[in-house]
């Protein structure tokens with residue numbers, strides 16, 4: 001690790017990896033800082049799986065079914081997963097251990113310096129610029145400076161430390177989407193399980209209505225994995241806890257584990273194929289769908305997604321629907337965008353109002369609660385990161401004193417050359 005970089009990327013999830021790789025490939029020096037011992041972010045630390053669709057929603061005639069809206073580095077990762085046998089034949093479920101290795105290689109091959117177990121605990125800000133950050137590792141502190149920064153921490157942690165203003169959750173009461181501890185059950189007869197699960201949903205619903213469940217989720221959300229005899233559950237739901245508060249998070253972890261145990265017992269008693277099921281793993285960290293969203297130069301509203309507004313300064317596309325898991329109880333609201341169309345993410349929504357040398361990428365850019373529920377998926381976060389990395393590389397190379405001055409036409413021209421869609 002050097003003392004100074006052109007760019008420091010905070011956080012090694014899909015957004016951070018997209019940003020770091022895109023920037024390093026344009027020849028600037030990049031440090032990627034990650035508090036865990038691996039890259040992939042929520043996909044590995046919170047066991048988030050599968051990739052939600054990166055394709056346009058099909059028209060009634062099916063004509064648009066396979067037209068991607070998310071490509072570039074995300075598609076490279078997907079193809080690598082496929083080549084290693086780490087992608088399920090459904091093209092969406094992946095093996096997270098293979099993903100970690102692919103992310104290591106991708107960043108190293110691009111020339112990114114990576115530090116793991118490095119928690120960003122502070123920063124120095126002067127004249128609307130972040131000058132340096134403090135990394136903490138096993139009690140030791142390191143000071144590293146950079147010309148520019150990308151905050152891809154998911155929670156806008158660096159932006160928060162730099163004093164940027166932000167919003168939390170929905171406008172009416174600041175409640176965020178629920179947190180979920182993903183977990184896996186083994187020793188499941190999956191053939192029997194998948195043939196019966198639809199019928200079992202009714203039993204779950206009945207128990208929920210009778211008030212017999214701790215978990216307020218309306219149904220069982222479950223995915224198959226590549227591994228035989230294992231199912232992946234996205235079913236716990238912790239509501240009304242603040243995901244950026246130490247007590248909120250602590251209570252959420254314990255409550256989610258109780259819900260996991262509740263599910264195990266439910267499964268053994270009610271789901272054919274699960275009579276001998278065993279808990280094999282829960283994610284190291286509870287999954288956070290939504291937390292801080294910065295106040296940016298532009299705040300994207302959900303109406304603009306439904307209208308499929310094509311922003312002139314678009315740096316990524318999306319077609320995933322609005323998908324709001326109830327912040328205060330049962331229910332999930334899904335609202336699809338028009339078939340065959342896509343929305344765009346404007347560059348301005350990555351620029352925090354009060355900083356000149358930082359962009360935010362991933363699930364914490366400047367949008368409303370409703371819009372965030374759509375673009376937050378891994379394929380789109382990766383593309384937002386890639387757009388941020390390209391923009392920062394131009395800011396550095398052209399010695400711009402403000403990320404607002406980046407020439408979007410130049411960003412688009414680079415994106416065209418690497419199959420990144422905007």
Ligand SMILES: Cc1cc2nc3c(=O)[nH]c(=O)nc-3n(C[C@H](O)[C@H](O)[C@H](O)COP(=O)(O)OP(=O)(O)OC[C@H]3O[C@@H](n4cnc5c(N)ncnc54)[C@H](O)[C@@H]3O)c2cc1C
Pocket residue numbers: 010011012013014015016033034035036040041042043045046048049050051052118119120121152153154155157179180181182234286287288289361362363364376377378379381
């Ligand atoms: C329960 C759940 C289910 C979901 N389901 C799906 C799904 O099925 N499909 C889909 O595509 N998406 C899904 N999502 C959404 C998706 O997983 C996330 O929105 C997306 O991964 C966010 O990517 P990111 O790079 O912005 O942030 P993250 O993946 O959260 O990465 C942020 C990284 O920053 C690091 N970090 C944070 N703070 C610091 C610090 N101070 N110092 C150093 N490092 C730091 C973290 O360790 C992490 O690695 C789900 C999310 C959740 C929580």
